[in-house]
Amino acid sequence: MTKAQQFASDNYAGICPEAWLTMQEANRGSEPAYGDDKWTQRASDAFRALFEIECEVFFAFNGTAANSLALASLCQSYHSVICSSFAHVETDECGAPGFFSGGSKLLVASTPGGKLKPEAVRRLATGHSDIHFPKHFPKPRVVTITQPTETGQVYSIDEVRALSQPAASLVLSSTWMAHDLRTLARRSGAAQQS
Numbered sequence: 001m002t003k004a005q006q007f008a009s010d011n012y013a014g015i016c017p018e019a020w021l022t023m024q025e026a027n028r029g030s031e032p033a034y035g036d037d038k039w040t041q042r043a044s045d046a047f048r049a050l051f052e053i054e055c056e057v058f059f060a061f062n063g064t065a066a067n068s069l070a071l072a073s074l075c076q077s078y079h080s081v082i083c084s085s086f087a088h089v090e091t092d093e094c095g096a097p098g099f100f101s102g103g104s105k106l107l108v109a110s111t112p113g114g115k116l117k118p119e120a121v122r123r124l125a126t127g128h129s130d131i132h133f134p135k136h137f138p139k140p141r142v143v144t145i146t147q148p149t150e151t152g153q154v155y156s157i158d159e160v161r162a163l164s165q166p167a168a169s170l171v172l173s174s175t176w177m178a179h180d181l182r183t184l185a186r187r188s189g190a191a192q193q194s
Contacts, residue, residue, distance in 0.1 A: 009092075011062060064093045068100040071142060077103035079141035082124050084111040086150040105138040114151030116143070118162045 005013075015023070022039075031037035044057040060066040067089055071081055081097065083090050085108050089097050098104055109120035121143055128137040143163055148154045155163075 009063075063088075064096050067093060067144075068096040071097045071104065071144065072101040074142050075101045075104040076141075077101065078138055080105040080107045080138035081142045081144055082107045082109060082116070082121050082140055083144045084109055084114060084116045084146075084149070086111055086114045087116075087144065087146060088150055089144060091150075104141075107138075107140060113153065114149040115153055115155065115159070116145055116163060118165055121163060 026037075026039045031039065040059075043059075047057045048054060058069070060069060071089070075081065079101070081089070081104055083106055087106075087108075090106050090108050097106060107124045109116055109124055111117070111120065125140040145155060145160070145163065147160075
């Protein structure tokens with residue numbers, strides 16, 4: 001009988017055998033610390049080759065740290081992040097995105113099937129223009145999606161492109177967010193559809 005696998009968290013599973021062997025190999029001898037070692041350079045170069053771009057690579061100890069630090073790099077304390085009601089940044093990361101960003105707020109869209117829709121992004125981004133002092137409401141800055149979603153669905157390339165459209169169309173509106181909203185699509189998860 002095969003033992004069931006648990007996919008609820010990356011913290012449930014042990015390390016993959018290939019990574020364990022590489023760590024054993026790296027554990028022999030001495031190397032400079034704090035990212036100046038050949039192992040960090042090799043791993044960083046592997047990411048650059050995979051994504052075909054020169055970039056800085058920042059290693060995080062788990063998914064919560066990676067997601068929270070990525071959002072914090074895009075937001076100030078007065079910004080907000082639009083996400084699905086199923087998004088693990090909302091349901092499973094215990095306030096970490098707000099903590100690491102110095103107070104950014106998650107704006108949660110109702111997503112019955114688990115996928116965020118452009119109409120929901122537009123509704124959340126403009127829905128607070130009628131309240132007293134709307135400039136005091138956290139300004140929408142980021143739209144975050146998980147690929148595949150927490151409910152197992154996969155966004156198509158067209159759906160991801162469509163999620164970036166509300167910001168462009170809002171520039172034409174007269175709401176206070178028209179000049180501030182930037183849809184910086186951040187994808188979470190290892191799987192991508194090409």
